[in-house]
Amino acid sequence: MLIKCPHCGTRPVEEFTFNGDASIQRPTSNDPATMDQWFDYVYLRDNPKGRFDEYAHHSSGCRAWLVVTRDTQTHEIFNVVTARDYAKKRVAS
Amino acid sequence: MKYSVFSLLKNTLSGHKKWPAAWRDPQPKKDYEVVIIGGGGHGLATAYYLAKVHGISNVAVLEKSWLGSGNVGRNTTIIRSNYMLPGNNPFYEWSMKLWEGLEQDFNFNAMVSQRGVLNLCHTDPQRDAFARRGNAMRIDGVDAELLDAEGVREMYPFLDFNNARFPIKGGILQRRGGTVRHDAVAWGYARGADSRGVDIIQNCEVTGIKTVKGKVVGVGTNKGFIGCKKLGLAAAGNSSEVAAMAGLKLPIESHVLQAFVSEGLKPYIDGVVTFGAGHFYVSQSDKGGLVFGGDIDGYNSYARRGNLPMVEHVIEAGVAMIPGLARVRVLRSWGGIMDMSMDGSPIIDKTSIDGLYLNAGWCYGGFKATPASGWCFAHTIAHDELHKLNAAYRLDRFRRGYMIDEKGQGASPNLH
Numbered sequence: 001m002l003i004k005c006p007h008c009g010t011r012p013v014e015e016f017t018f019n020g021d022a023s024i025q026r027p028t029s030n031d032p033a034t035m036d037q038w039f040d041y042v043y044l045r046d047n048p049k050g051r052f053d054e055y056a057h058h059s060s061g062c063r064a065w066l067v068v069t070r071d072t073q074t075h076e077i078f079n080v081v082t083a084r085d086y087a088k089k090r091v092a093s
Numbered sequence: 094m095k096y097s098v099f100s101l102l103k104n105t106l107s108g109h110k111k112w113p114a115a116w117r118d119p120q121p122k123k124d125y126e127v128v129i130i131g132g133g134g135h136g137l138a139t140a141y142y143l144a145k146v147h148g149i150s151n152v153a154v155l156e157k158s159w160l161g162s163g164n165v166g167r168n169t170t171i172i173r174s175n176y177m178l179p180g181n182n183p184f185y186e187w188s189m190k191l192w193e194g195l196e197q198d199f200n201f202n203a204m205v206s207q208r209g210v211l212n213l214c215h216t217d218p219q220r221d222a223f224a225r226r227g228n229a230m231r232i233d234g235v236d237a238e239l240l241d242a243e244g245v246r247e248m249y250p251f252l253d254f255n256n257a258r259f260p261i262k263g264g265i266l267q268r269r270g271g272t273v274r275h276d277a278v279a280w281g282y283a284r285g286a287d288s289r290g291v292d293i294i295q296n297c298e299v300t301g302i303k304t305v306k307g308k309v310v311g312v313g314t315n316k317g318f319i320g321c322k323k324l325g326l327a328a329a330g331n332s333s334e335v336a337a338m339a340g341l342k343l344p345i346e347s348h349v350l351q352a353f354v355s356e357g358l359k360p361y362i363d364g365v366v367t368f369g370a371g372h373f374y375v376s377q378s379d380k381g382g383l384v385f386g387g388d389i390d391g392y393n394s395y396a397r398r399g400n401l402p403m404v405e406h407v408i409e410a411g412v413a414m415i416p417g418l419a420r421v422r423v424l425r426s427w428g429g430i431m432d433m434s435m436d437g438s439p440i441i442d443k444t445s446i447d448g449l450y451l452n453a454g455w456c457y458g459g460f461k462a463t464p465a466s467g468w469c470f471a472h473t474i475a476h477d478e479l480h481k482l483n484a485a486y487r488l489d490r491f492r493r494g495y496m497i498d499e500k501g502q503g504a505s506p507n508l509h
Contacts, residue, residue, distance in 0.1 A: 001400055014402035018392040018507060020346065042504050043344040043435050043491040047333035049395045056392075072347070073395045 004080050007062040015060040021045055022053040022067045022086060049073055055083065096200050115280060116287035121294050124320030125153045127474060128312060130299050130335055131327035132156025134165035134275075134460065135452055137282035138467020139325055139474070140291045141199065146468070147475035150290035153321075154283075155314060157298035161279030164329050167397075167429035168460040169352050169374060169386045171365050173210040173270035174235050177226045180485025180497040181438060182233040187482050188465030189235075189269060195464060201281030203273050204379065209364035210270030213245065213252070213414070215259040219369055223265040230267070238266045249366060253416050259370035272365060272376050278463055302338040302449070309339075309448035325450045325474050330395065330430025332453035339446055343453065344435040344491050346506040348389040350457045351399035353407065353426045357381030366414070373410035382424060385411060389431060389457065391507045399428045431457045436490075437509030438497035441469050441483040450474050451488060456509050 001013040023046070027037040049072060056068045065083035070076065081089075094100060094113060104112055127143060129136045132154045144150040156162075172192050174185035196203050214220045220239075227237035241263045242254060254261045283293055294316065301313035302324065311320035328335040330347045358381050367374040375385040387407035390399045404426060411418045434440065434454030439462065441452050452470045455462065469483035479487070485497055491504075502508040 012402070013392075013400055020393070020505070020507065039492050040342075044342045045333070045344070045346050046337075046342065047346050047393065049331075049334055049347075052393055054393060070392075072393050075394070075396060 001075050001077070003056065003066075003068055003077060005058050005061060005064070005066065006080060006082055007064055008058065011058070011061055015058060016066075017057045017059040019055040019057060022055045022083070025090075051078065053086070096202075115284040116293055119292045119294065121153060121292065121297065121314070121316050121319050124311065125292070126151040126321065127323045127325065128152070128319060128321035129154045129325045129327055130312070131163075131329065132160050132283075132293060132295065133163045133327065133329055134161075134278055134282070134463040135329070135455075135466045135470065136325070136327035137279055137286060137293070138463050139327060139452070139470040140286040140293075140467075141282045141289075142468045142471035143475060144286055144289035144291055147471055149475055152286070152290075153292040153294055153319065154286070155297045155299055155312070155319070156293070156295045159295050160283055160293060161276055164429045164431070164459060165279045165463070166276050167352060167427060168275055168457075169376070169384050170272045170275045170378075170460065171210065171270070171374065171376065172205075172273055172461040173267055173365075174461070175210065175212070175226065175230055175237065175265070175267045175270065176499060177229045178497050178499055181499065182230060182235065184465055184469070184482045184486075185462065186233055186235050187468070188462050191464035191468060192273065193269075195281070199281045199285035201277060201284060203277040203281050205271070205273050207269050207271040208376070209266055209268045210367070211240070211245070211248065211264045211266045211364060212367045213264045213369040214262050215370045216262065220263055223263075227265050236267055236269050238268070240264045240266055248364070249362070251415060251417055252366075253414060256413060259413060264369075270365060272378075275460060282467070299335060299338070302335075304339065304446055304449075307447055309446060321448075323448045323450065323474055325452060325470060327452040327470065329432050329453070329455065329459065332432045332451075336451065336453075339444075339449055341444060341446070341451075345454055346393055346433050347395055348392070348431050348433045348507060349394040349396060349399050349428045350386065350389045350431050351403055351407070351426055351428045352384070352386040353404075354378070354424050355383040355385075355421045356424050358383065358421065368410050368414040371406075371410035371413070373407060373414060375411065375415075383418075383421065389433070389507060395430055397428045397430060399426070431455070433506035433509060435504040435506060436496035436498040437500055437502065439466070439486050440488050441466065441473060441486045442479065442488040443473065443477065444488065
Protein backbone atom coordinates (compact mmCIF):
# COMPACT_ATOMS: atom_id res chain seq x y z
CA MET A 1 0.00 0.00 0.00
CA LEU A 2 1.40 3.41 -0.97
CA ILE A 3 -0.05 6.59 0.52
CA LYS A 4 0.40 10.03 -1.02
CA CYS A 5 1.12 12.36 1.91
CA PRO A 6 0.18 15.99 1.06
CA HIS A 7 3.54 17.10 2.48
CA CYS A 8 5.96 14.28 1.60
CA GLY A 9 4.56 12.73 -1.58
CA THR A 10 4.05 9.01 -2.15
CA ARG A 11 5.34 7.02 0.82
CA PRO A 12 5.14 3.31 1.86
CA VAL A 13 2.51 2.17 4.36
CA GLU A 14 5.01 1.28 7.10
CA GLU A 15 5.66 5.00 7.67
CA PHE A 16 2.07 5.48 8.84
CA THR A 17 0.24 4.62 12.06
CA PHE A 18 -3.48 4.11 11.72
CA ASN A 19 -6.04 5.23 14.22
CA GLY A 20 -9.42 4.14 12.94
CA ASP A 21 -12.62 5.77 11.72
CA ALA A 22 -12.28 9.51 11.03
CA SER A 23 -15.97 10.06 10.31
CA ILE A 24 -17.11 9.78 13.93
CA GLN A 25 -17.41 13.09 15.76
CA ARG A 26 -16.43 13.76 19.34
CA PRO A 27 -19.39 15.11 21.37
CA THR A 28 -18.90 18.68 22.53
CA SER A 29 -20.85 18.50 25.79
CA ASN A 30 -19.77 17.22 29.21
CA ASP A 31 -23.38 17.00 30.36
CA PRO A 32 -24.10 13.48 31.77
CA ALA A 33 -27.28 13.56 29.71
CA THR A 34 -25.09 13.17 26.61
CA MET A 35 -23.65 9.82 27.77
CA ASP A 36 -25.32 8.04 24.85
CA GLN A 37 -23.45 10.25 22.39
CA TRP A 38 -20.19 9.52 24.19
CA PHE A 39 -20.90 5.80 24.17
CA ASP A 40 -21.50 5.90 20.41
CA TYR A 41 -18.33 7.92 19.88
CA VAL A 42 -16.05 5.73 21.99
CA TYR A 43 -17.38 2.25 21.25
CA LEU A 44 -19.65 1.92 18.20
CA ARG A 45 -18.32 1.71 14.64
CA ASP A 46 -19.93 1.45 11.20
CA ASN A 47 -17.00 -0.76 10.15
CA PRO A 48 -17.84 -0.47 6.43
CA LYS A 49 -16.84 -2.98 3.78
CA GLY A 50 -15.77 -0.56 1.05
CA ARG A 51 -15.08 3.18 1.17
CA PHE A 52 -13.70 4.25 4.55
CA ASP A 53 -12.26 7.50 5.98
CA GLU A 54 -9.46 6.69 8.38
CA TYR A 55 -7.00 8.63 10.53
CA ALA A 56 -3.37 8.02 9.60
CA HIS A 57 -0.45 9.57 11.42
CA HIS A 58 2.64 10.01 9.25
CA SER A 59 4.65 8.87 12.25
CA SER A 60 7.89 8.09 10.38
CA GLY A 61 7.64 11.12 8.13
CA CYS A 62 6.33 14.65 8.62
CA ARG A 63 4.27 13.56 11.68
CA ALA A 64 1.13 15.19 10.33
CA TRP A 65 -2.27 13.69 11.05
CA LEU A 66 -3.99 12.75 7.80
CA VAL A 67 -7.31 11.31 6.72
CA VAL A 68 -6.98 8.59 4.10
CA THR A 69 -10.05 7.51 2.13
CA ARG A 70 -9.51 3.87 1.21
CA ASP A 71 -11.52 0.86 0.07
CA THR A 72 -11.28 -1.72 2.89
CA GLN A 73 -11.68 -4.61 0.44
CA THR A 74 -9.34 -3.61 -2.39
CA HIS A 75 -7.08 -1.09 -0.53
CA GLU A 76 -7.57 1.35 -3.41
CA ILE A 77 -6.85 4.84 -2.05
CA PHE A 78 -9.21 7.54 -3.30
CA ASN A 79 -8.07 10.60 -1.40
CA VAL A 80 -5.61 11.83 1.23
CA VAL A 81 -6.08 15.15 3.04
CA THR A 82 -4.72 16.58 6.27
CA ALA A 83 -6.92 15.97 9.30
CA ARG A 84 -7.27 19.75 9.62
CA ASP A 85 -8.67 20.12 6.08
CA TYR A 86 -10.98 17.15 6.70
CA ALA A 87 -12.35 18.78 9.87
CA LYS A 88 -12.70 22.19 8.20
CA LYS A 89 -14.62 20.69 5.31
CA ARG A 90 -16.90 18.88 7.76
CA VAL A 91 -17.62 22.12 9.63
CA ALA A 92 -18.31 23.93 6.33
CA SER A 93 -20.77 21.28 5.18
CA MET B 94 -21.82 -44.21 10.36
CA LYS B 95 -19.53 -44.39 13.34
CA TYR B 96 -15.84 -44.12 12.54
CA SER B 97 -13.84 -46.86 14.22
CA VAL B 98 -11.04 -49.32 13.55
CA PHE B 99 -13.66 -51.71 12.14
CA SER B 100 -15.07 -49.17 9.67
CA LEU B 101 -11.49 -48.41 8.65
CA LEU B 102 -10.69 -52.09 8.04
CA LYS B 103 -13.93 -52.63 6.15
CA ASN B 104 -13.29 -49.68 3.87
CA THR B 105 -9.68 -50.65 3.39
CA LEU B 106 -10.87 -53.95 1.91
CA SER B 107 -13.02 -52.05 -0.59
CA GLY B 108 -10.15 -49.74 -1.52
CA HIS B 109 -11.59 -46.69 0.32
CA LYS B 110 -14.09 -46.20 -2.51
CA LYS B 111 -17.24 -46.72 -0.46
CA TRP B 112 -16.91 -44.19 2.36
CA PRO B 113 -20.21 -42.29 2.64
CA ALA B 114 -20.14 -38.48 2.52
CA ALA B 115 -19.42 -37.00 5.95
CA TRP B 116 -22.45 -34.70 5.71
CA ARG B 117 -25.40 -34.12 3.38
CA ASP B 118 -25.76 -31.22 0.95
CA PRO B 119 -29.43 -30.33 1.50
CA GLN B 120 -31.59 -27.62 -0.01
CA PRO B 121 -32.96 -25.22 2.60
CA LYS B 122 -36.41 -25.94 4.05
CA LYS B 123 -39.00 -23.15 4.27
CA ASP B 124 -38.40 -22.59 7.94
CA TYR B 125 -36.42 -23.77 10.92
CA GLU B 126 -36.58 -23.36 14.64
CA VAL B 127 -33.04 -21.96 14.70
CA VAL B 128 -30.92 -20.54 11.88
CA ILE B 129 -27.21 -19.88 12.42
CA ILE B 130 -25.45 -17.45 10.07
CA GLY B 131 -21.86 -18.56 9.55
CA GLY B 132 -20.60 -22.09 8.85
CA GLY B 133 -17.26 -21.66 10.57
CA GLY B 134 -16.07 -23.31 13.76
CA HIS B 135 -18.32 -21.36 16.11
CA GLY B 136 -21.49 -21.65 13.98
CA LEU B 137 -21.05 -25.39 13.44
CA ALA B 138 -20.21 -25.99 17.10
CA THR B 139 -23.33 -24.06 18.09
CA ALA B 140 -25.50 -26.23 15.84
CA TYR B 141 -23.83 -29.38 17.17
CA TYR B 142 -24.48 -28.50 20.83
CA LEU B 143 -28.01 -27.27 20.07
CA ALA B 144 -28.78 -30.74 18.67
CA LYS B 145 -26.76 -32.78 21.12
CA VAL B 146 -27.19 -31.00 24.46
CA HIS B 147 -30.51 -29.20 23.99
CA GLY B 148 -32.34 -31.58 21.64
CA ILE B 149 -33.02 -28.84 19.07
CA SER B 150 -32.21 -30.38 15.70
CA ASN B 151 -34.52 -28.34 13.45
CA VAL B 152 -31.55 -26.10 12.74
CA ALA B 153 -29.88 -24.72 9.62
CA VAL B 154 -26.33 -23.38 9.36
CA LEU B 155 -25.98 -20.94 6.46
CA GLU B 156 -22.49 -20.54 5.03
CA LYS B 157 -21.89 -18.04 2.22
CA SER B 158 -18.92 -19.99 0.86
CA TRP B 159 -17.75 -23.54 1.47
CA LEU B 160 -17.73 -25.01 4.91
CA GLY B 161 -14.77 -23.92 7.01
CA SER B 162 -13.48 -21.46 4.39
CA GLY B 163 -13.10 -18.66 6.92
CA ASN B 164 -11.02 -18.28 10.02
CA VAL B 165 -11.44 -21.86 11.25
CA GLY B 166 -9.19 -22.87 8.36
CA ARG B 167 -6.88 -19.84 8.60
CA ASN B 168 -5.66 -19.76 12.19
CA THR B 169 -2.44 -21.08 13.72
CA THR B 170 -4.28 -23.96 15.47
CA ILE B 171 -3.24 -23.07 19.03
CA ILE B 172 -5.39 -23.97 22.04
CA ARG B 173 -4.73 -22.67 25.57
CA SER B 174 -6.57 -21.31 28.61
CA ASN B 175 -3.90 -19.03 30.08
CA TYR B 176 -6.00 -15.92 30.63
CA MET B 177 -6.06 -13.80 33.75
CA LEU B 178 -9.36 -11.97 34.17
CA PRO B 179 -12.31 -13.57 35.98
CA GLY B 180 -14.76 -13.18 33.07
CA ASN B 181 -12.39 -14.94 30.69
CA ASN B 182 -10.61 -17.74 32.46
CA PRO B 183 -13.47 -20.07 33.49
CA PHE B 184 -14.82 -19.80 29.94
CA TYR B 185 -11.52 -20.67 28.27
CA GLU B 186 -10.85 -23.45 30.76
CA TRP B 187 -14.24 -24.96 29.92
CA SER B 188 -13.17 -24.77 26.29
CA MET B 189 -9.97 -26.65 27.15
CA LYS B 190 -11.97 -29.33 28.95
CA LEU B 191 -14.21 -29.71 25.90
CA TRP B 192 -11.13 -29.99 23.65
CA GLU B 193 -9.82 -32.77 25.88
CA GLY B 194 -12.89 -34.91 25.25
CA LEU B 195 -13.85 -33.60 21.84
CA GLU B 196 -12.66 -36.39 19.55
CA GLN B 197 -14.52 -39.11 21.47
CA ASP B 198 -17.52 -36.80 21.75
CA PHE B 199 -17.94 -36.10 18.03
CA ASN B 200 -16.23 -39.29 16.78
CA PHE B 201 -13.72 -37.55 14.56
CA ASN B 202 -9.94 -37.34 14.70
CA ALA B 203 -9.17 -33.66 15.24
CA MET B 204 -5.56 -34.41 16.22
CA VAL B 205 -5.90 -32.66 19.59
CA SER B 206 -2.32 -32.51 20.80
CA GLN B 207 -1.59 -31.13 24.27
CA ARG B 208 2.02 -30.37 23.58
CA GLY B 209 2.35 -27.36 25.89
CA VAL B 210 2.21 -23.61 25.34
CA LEU B 211 5.22 -21.64 26.59
CA ASN B 212 5.20 -17.82 26.85
CA LEU B 213 8.71 -16.38 27.16
CA CYS B 214 9.60 -13.43 29.40
CA HIS B 215 12.54 -11.10 28.92
CA THR B 216 12.51 -8.77 31.93
CA ASP B 217 11.95 -9.05 35.67
CA PRO B 218 8.66 -7.09 35.57
CA GLN B 219 7.42 -9.36 32.82
CA ARG B 220 8.24 -12.39 34.97
CA ASP B 221 6.32 -10.81 37.86
CA ALA B 222 3.34 -10.27 35.55
CA PHE B 223 3.57 -13.92 34.45
CA ALA B 224 3.68 -15.09 38.07
CA ARG B 225 0.54 -13.08 38.74
CA ARG B 226 -1.21 -14.49 35.69
CA GLY B 227 -0.11 -18.01 36.61
CA ASN B 228 -1.57 -17.58 40.09
CA ALA B 229 -4.83 -16.26 38.62
CA MET B 230 -4.95 -19.32 36.37
CA ARG B 231 -4.35 -21.73 39.25
CA ILE B 232 -7.14 -20.11 41.28
CA ASP B 233 -9.44 -21.12 38.42
CA GLY B 234 -8.03 -24.66 38.38
CA VAL B 235 -5.87 -24.17 35.28
CA ASP B 236 -2.34 -25.58 35.17
CA ALA B 237 0.49 -23.07 35.07
CA GLU B 238 4.21 -23.46 35.72
CA LEU B 239 6.72 -20.63 36.01
CA LEU B 240 10.05 -21.63 34.47
CA ASP B 241 13.43 -19.98 34.92
CA ALA B 242 15.89 -19.58 32.04
CA GLU B 243 17.39 -23.02 32.71
CA GLY B 244 13.94 -24.60 32.65
CA VAL B 245 13.30 -23.02 29.26
CA ARG B 246 16.77 -24.02 28.01
CA GLU B 247 16.04 -27.67 28.77
CA MET B 248 12.99 -27.53 26.52
CA TYR B 249 14.27 -25.29 23.72
CA PRO B 250 18.09 -24.99 23.75
CA PHE B 251 18.14 -23.22 20.37
CA LEU B 252 16.39 -20.03 21.55
CA ASP B 253 18.49 -16.84 21.68
CA PHE B 254 18.93 -16.70 25.48
CA ASN B 255 21.63 -14.04 25.41
CA ASN B 256 20.00 -11.72 22.90
CA ALA B 257 21.49 -8.27 23.62
CA ARG B 258 18.12 -6.55 23.71
CA PHE B 259 15.65 -9.28 24.68
CA PRO B 260 17.48 -11.93 26.77
CA ILE B 261 15.23 -14.83 27.82
CA LYS B 262 14.70 -14.83 31.59
CA GLY B 263 12.16 -17.63 31.79
CA GLY B 264 8.60 -18.34 30.82
CA ILE B 265 5.18 -19.50 31.85
CA LEU B 266 4.16 -22.93 30.67
CA GLN B 267 0.68 -24.39 30.30
CA ARG B 268 1.31 -28.07 29.62
CA ARG B 269 -2.34 -28.75 28.76
CA GLY B 270 -2.25 -26.18 25.96
CA GLY B 271 -1.29 -27.28 22.47
CA THR B 272 -2.56 -27.52 18.92
CA VAL B 273 -5.53 -29.02 17.07
CA ARG B 274 -5.98 -29.81 13.38
CA HIS B 275 -8.18 -26.79 12.61
CA ASP B 276 -9.99 -28.06 9.49
CA ALA B 277 -10.91 -31.27 11.29
CA VAL B 278 -12.68 -29.21 13.96
CA ALA B 279 -15.01 -27.76 11.32
CA TRP B 280 -15.48 -31.18 9.71
CA GLY B 281 -16.06 -32.99 12.99
CA TYR B 282 -18.67 -30.51 14.20
CA ALA B 283 -20.31 -30.43 10.75
CA ARG B 284 -20.56 -34.20 10.62
CA GLY B 285 -21.78 -34.42 14.20
CA ALA B 286 -24.45 -31.75 13.63
CA ASP B 287 -25.53 -33.17 10.28
CA SER B 288 -25.96 -36.68 11.66
CA ARG B 289 -28.32 -35.24 14.30
CA GLY B 290 -30.53 -33.61 11.66
CA VAL B 291 -28.99 -30.15 11.26
CA ASP B 292 -29.03 -28.82 7.67
CA ILE B 293 -25.69 -27.33 6.65
CA ILE B 294 -26.32 -25.15 3.62
CA GLN B 295 -23.18 -24.01 1.82
CA ASN B 296 -22.92 -21.23 -0.77
CA CYS B 297 -25.91 -19.60 0.85
CA GLU B 298 -25.30 -15.92 1.50
CA VAL B 299 -27.64 -13.99 3.77
CA THR B 300 -28.82 -10.74 2.15
CA GLY B 301 -31.24 -9.46 4.79
CA ILE B 302 -32.74 -10.10 8.21
CA LYS B 303 -36.53 -9.76 8.50
CA THR B 304 -38.09 -8.64 11.76
CA VAL B 305 -41.75 -8.06 12.60
CA LYS B 306 -42.60 -5.93 15.63
CA GLY B 307 -39.11 -6.28 17.04
CA LYS B 308 -38.97 -10.04 16.57
CA VAL B 309 -36.92 -12.06 14.09
CA VAL B 310 -38.98 -14.00 11.54
CA GLY B 311 -36.36 -15.08 9.04
CA VAL B 312 -33.55 -14.24 6.66
CA GLY B 313 -33.38 -13.43 2.96
CA THR B 314 -30.68 -15.38 1.13
CA ASN B 315 -29.50 -16.04 -2.40
CA LYS B 316 -31.45 -19.32 -2.08
CA GLY B 317 -34.67 -17.56 -1.12
CA PHE B 318 -36.34 -16.61 2.15
CA ILE B 319 -35.77 -18.92 5.13
CA GLY B 320 -38.03 -18.49 8.12
CA CYS B 321 -36.87 -19.05 11.70
CA LYS B 322 -37.96 -18.48 15.29
CA LYS B 323 -34.45 -17.79 16.49
CA LEU B 324 -31.44 -16.48 14.63
CA GLY B 325 -27.81 -16.73 15.75
CA LEU B 326 -25.10 -14.58 14.20
CA ALA B 327 -21.64 -16.19 14.11
CA ALA B 328 -20.16 -14.32 11.17
CA ALA B 329 -16.71 -13.44 12.62
CA GLY B 330 -15.06 -10.74 10.47
CA ASN B 331 -18.35 -9.97 8.75
CA SER B 332 -20.30 -9.51 12.01
CA SER B 333 -20.78 -5.76 11.52
CA GLU B 334 -22.18 -6.28 8.03
CA VAL B 335 -24.62 -8.97 9.13
CA ALA B 336 -25.70 -7.15 12.30
CA ALA B 337 -26.35 -4.01 10.24
CA MET B 338 -29.01 -6.00 8.35
CA ALA B 339 -30.93 -6.03 11.63
CA GLY B 340 -30.17 -2.37 12.33
CA LEU B 341 -27.52 -3.09 14.98
CA LYS B 342 -24.24 -1.18 15.22
CA LEU B 343 -21.52 -3.16 16.98
CA PRO B 344 -18.46 -2.23 19.06
CA ILE B 345 -16.32 -4.04 16.48
CA GLU B 346 -13.81 -3.25 13.74
CA SER B 347 -12.62 -5.73 11.11
CA HIS B 348 -8.87 -6.14 10.74
CA VAL B 349 -6.60 -8.51 8.82
CA LEU B 350 -4.32 -10.99 10.60
CA GLN B 351 -1.68 -12.86 8.66
CA ALA B 352 -0.34 -16.36 9.29
CA PHE B 353 2.57 -18.23 7.77
CA VAL B 354 3.90 -21.71 7.22
CA SER B 355 7.46 -22.71 6.38
CA GLU B 356 8.79 -25.54 4.27
CA GLY B 357 8.67 -28.95 5.98
CA LEU B 358 11.44 -29.60 8.51
CA LYS B 359 12.44 -32.55 10.68
CA PRO B 360 11.01 -32.44 14.23
CA TYR B 361 12.32 -29.20 15.73
CA ILE B 362 9.75 -27.51 17.97
CA ASP B 363 7.54 -29.95 19.84
CA GLY B 364 5.29 -27.41 21.57
CA VAL B 365 4.02 -23.89 21.07
CA VAL B 366 6.44 -21.06 21.93
CA THR B 367 5.59 -17.37 22.04
CA PHE B 368 8.00 -14.43 22.07
CA GLY B 369 7.41 -12.01 24.93
CA ALA B 370 9.12 -8.94 23.46
CA GLY B 371 7.03 -8.81 20.32
CA HIS B 372 4.02 -10.65 19.05
CA PHE B 373 5.23 -13.94 17.59
CA TYR B 374 4.03 -17.51 18.16
CA VAL B 375 5.26 -20.69 16.52
CA SER B 376 4.55 -24.40 16.51
CA GLN B 377 5.39 -27.23 14.15
CA SER B 378 2.70 -29.09 12.26
CA ASP B 379 2.68 -32.86 11.95
CA LYS B 380 3.72 -32.39 8.32
CA GLY B 381 6.84 -30.57 9.54
CA GLY B 382 6.05 -27.00 8.54
CA LEU B 383 6.57 -24.29 11.14
CA VAL B 384 3.24 -22.52 11.62
CA PHE B 385 3.61 -18.98 12.92
CA GLY B 386 2.02 -15.57 13.13
CA GLY B 387 2.14 -12.16 14.74
CA ASP B 388 0.02 -9.04 15.12
CA ILE B 389 -2.79 -7.71 12.97
CA ASP B 390 -1.70 -5.30 10.24
CA GLY B 391 -3.20 -2.34 12.13
CA TYR B 392 -5.68 -0.80 9.66
CA ASN B 393 -9.33 -1.72 9.04
CA SER B 394 -9.53 -4.37 6.35
CA TYR B 395 -11.91 -6.82 4.75
CA ALA B 396 -9.20 -8.11 2.39
CA ARG B 397 -7.99 -11.60 3.24
CA ARG B 398 -4.42 -10.66 2.52
CA GLY B 399 -1.94 -8.50 4.37
CA ASN B 400 0.89 -6.14 3.56
CA LEU B 401 4.61 -6.88 3.38
CA PRO B 402 5.74 -4.64 6.29
CA MET B 403 3.93 -6.93 8.73
CA VAL B 404 5.48 -9.99 7.04
CA GLU B 405 8.90 -8.46 7.67
CA HIS B 406 8.00 -7.53 11.25
CA VAL B 407 6.80 -11.06 12.10
CA ILE B 408 9.90 -12.69 10.59
CA GLU B 409 12.14 -10.24 12.48
CA ALA B 410 10.48 -11.18 15.77
CA GLY B 411 10.86 -14.86 14.91
CA VAL B 412 14.54 -14.58 14.10
CA ALA B 413 15.15 -12.53 17.29
CA MET B 414 13.70 -15.46 19.24
CA ILE B 415 15.16 -18.35 17.21
CA PRO B 416 18.20 -17.24 15.16
CA GLY B 417 18.09 -20.57 13.29
CA LEU B 418 14.85 -19.46 11.62
CA ALA B 419 16.90 -17.16 9.38
CA ARG B 420 17.79 -20.24 7.31
CA VAL B 421 14.20 -21.45 6.95
CA ARG B 422 12.17 -20.61 3.86
CA VAL B 423 8.56 -19.50 4.13
CA LEU B 424 6.24 -21.63 2.03
CA ARG B 425 3.15 -19.42 2.07
CA SER B 426 1.25 -16.75 3.97
CA TRP B 427 -2.41 -15.84 4.08
CA GLY B 428 -4.82 -13.55 5.88
CA GLY B 429 -8.09 -13.77 7.75
CA ILE B 430 -10.53 -11.08 8.84
CA MET B 431 -10.76 -10.65 12.61
CA ASP B 432 -13.75 -9.17 14.41
CA MET B 433 -11.74 -6.94 16.77
CA SER B 434 -13.86 -5.83 19.72
CA MET B 435 -13.32 -2.68 21.75
CA ASP B 436 -11.87 -4.46 24.79
CA GLY B 437 -10.28 -7.47 23.12
CA SER B 438 -12.88 -9.88 24.53
CA PRO B 439 -15.82 -11.57 22.80
CA ILE B 440 -19.58 -11.10 22.90
CA ILE B 441 -22.03 -14.01 23.34
CA ASP B 442 -25.37 -12.45 24.15
CA LYS B 443 -28.98 -11.75 23.35
CA THR B 444 -29.71 -8.51 21.50
CA SER B 445 -32.37 -5.81 21.63
CA ILE B 446 -34.27 -7.75 18.95
CA ASP B 447 -36.36 -10.71 20.12
CA GLY B 448 -34.95 -14.01 18.87
CA LEU B 449 -31.69 -12.50 17.61
CA TYR B 450 -28.49 -13.71 19.27
CA LEU B 451 -24.96 -12.48 18.74
CA ASN B 452 -21.65 -14.34 18.82
CA ALA B 453 -18.84 -11.98 17.77
CA GLY B 454 -15.77 -9.99 18.75
CA TRP B 455 -13.33 -12.90 18.94
CA CYS B 456 -10.38 -10.77 17.89
CA TYR B 457 -7.70 -13.27 17.05
CA GLY B 458 -8.43 -15.71 19.85
CA GLY B 459 -11.46 -17.41 18.37
CA PHE B 460 -10.09 -20.81 17.48
CA LYS B 461 -9.21 -21.99 21.00
CA ALA B 462 -12.66 -20.87 22.12
CA THR B 463 -14.57 -22.83 19.45
CA PRO B 464 -16.03 -25.59 21.67
CA ALA B 465 -17.01 -23.35 24.61
CA SER B 466 -18.27 -20.63 22.29
CA GLY B 467 -20.59 -23.08 20.53
CA TRP B 468 -21.56 -24.65 23.85
CA CYS B 469 -22.43 -21.31 25.50
CA PHE B 470 -24.08 -19.86 22.40
CA ALA B 471 -26.26 -22.97 22.09
CA HIS B 472 -27.26 -22.58 25.74
CA THR B 473 -28.04 -18.89 25.25
CA ILE B 474 -30.17 -19.58 22.17
CA ALA B 475 -31.97 -22.61 23.63
CA HIS B 476 -32.84 -21.02 26.99
CA ASP B 477 -32.96 -17.37 25.94
CA GLU B 478 -30.60 -16.58 28.79
CA LEU B 479 -26.85 -16.50 29.35
CA HIS B 480 -24.96 -19.36 30.96
CA LYS B 481 -22.75 -18.30 33.86
CA LEU B 482 -19.69 -19.10 31.72
CA ASN B 483 -20.57 -16.39 29.17
CA ALA B 484 -22.30 -14.08 31.66
CA ALA B 485 -19.49 -11.54 31.37
CA TYR B 486 -19.62 -11.49 27.54
CA ARG B 487 -22.55 -9.09 27.42
CA LEU B 488 -23.05 -6.73 24.49
CA ASP B 489 -23.98 -3.88 26.82
CA ARG B 490 -20.83 -4.19 28.99
CA PHE B 491 -19.27 -1.26 27.12
CA ARG B 492 -22.15 1.02 28.02
CA ARG B 493 -22.13 -0.16 31.64
CA GLY B 494 -18.36 0.05 32.02
CA TYR B 495 -17.66 -3.68 32.58
CA MET B 496 -14.94 -4.16 30.00
CA ILE B 497 -12.79 -7.31 30.01
CA ASP B 498 -9.54 -5.82 28.81
CA GLU B 499 -6.71 -8.39 29.25
CA LYS B 500 -4.14 -6.12 27.63
CA GLY B 501 -5.38 -2.86 29.17
CA GLN B 502 -5.33 -1.05 25.83
CA GLY B 503 -8.71 0.69 26.05
CA ALA B 504 -11.11 1.13 23.15
CA SER B 505 -8.48 0.73 20.43
CA PRO B 506 -9.27 -2.43 18.46
CA ASN B 507 -6.05 -2.29 16.44
CA LEU B 508 -4.00 -2.58 19.65
CA HIS B 509 -5.67 -5.66 21.18
